[in-house]
Amino acid sequence: MLQSIVITGFMASGKSTAAAKIAADSGWRLICLDRQIEESCGLSIAQIFAEKGEAEFRQIESRLLQDALAVNSPPKVIDAGGGIVLLEQNRRLLEQACVIFLDTGISDILHRLKNGAQIRPLLAGLDGEEVRQLWQARRQVYVKTADFVVKDMAELNELFDRIIQRG
Numbered sequence: 001m002l003q004s005i006v007i008t009g010f011m012a013s014g015k016s017t018a019a020a021k022i023a024a025d026s027g028w029r030l031i032c033l034d035r036q037i038e039e040s041c042g043l044s045i046a047q048i049f050a051e052k053g054e055a056e057f058r059q060i061e062s063r064l065l066q067d068a069l070a071v072n073s074p075p076k077v078i079d080a081g082g083g084i085v086l087l088e089q090n091r092r093l094l095e096q097a098c099v100i101f102l103d104t105g106i107s108d109i110l111h112r113l114k115n116g117a118q119i120r121p122l123l124a125g126l127d128g129e130e131v132r133q134l135w136q137a138r139r140q141v142y143v144k145t146a147d148f149v150v151k152d153m154a155e156l157n158e159l160f161d162r163i164i165q166r167g
């Protein structure tokens with residue numbers, strides 16, 4: 001049976017666009033964990049961080065990842081938040097999935113962050129150099145937890161075709 005695909009990567013690296021494209025091409029269900037977290041709490045991500053704190057956010061995120069990867073459920077495309085690789089319990093769950101790290105360069109990420117409207121509580125108050133340091137530290141964990149690393153959408157599409165053909 002095909003494994004679910006989880007797209008990982010730093011904030012603003014284009015995961016949502018990538019996951020939506022793969023889901024549209026495959027017909028698999030698309031799950032965006034951040035949206036599910038917001039729906040389950042009735043709060044925005046920024047409000048959850050402010051009112052409940054990061055630790056509680058991580059627990060909710062982990063529970064929803066576990067649900068999404070439930071044994072015997074049909075394969076899905078999961079758009080995970082950038083911090084999904086931080087908890088050991090999540091890294092273990094991810095072993096059941098096909099994890100694709102979208103390795104977008106820091107200049108593209110900084111550009112998107114500057115032009116995007118989304119509020120990302122973890123980046124509040126950080127300057128470009130501090131974001132780069134966080135990206136660099138996280139990047140190693142993304143690489144370690146990934147089955148595949150792709151640089152852009154073209155590489156992702158090509159990889160997905162191979163995964164589907166392999167069954």
Ligand code: S3P
Nearest residue numbers: 010011012034081082083120121
């Ligand atoms: C986070 C990434 C965010 C969101 C939360 C924490 C992170 O998702 O889950 O703000 O720790 O990297 P995106 O990667 O979709 O921005």
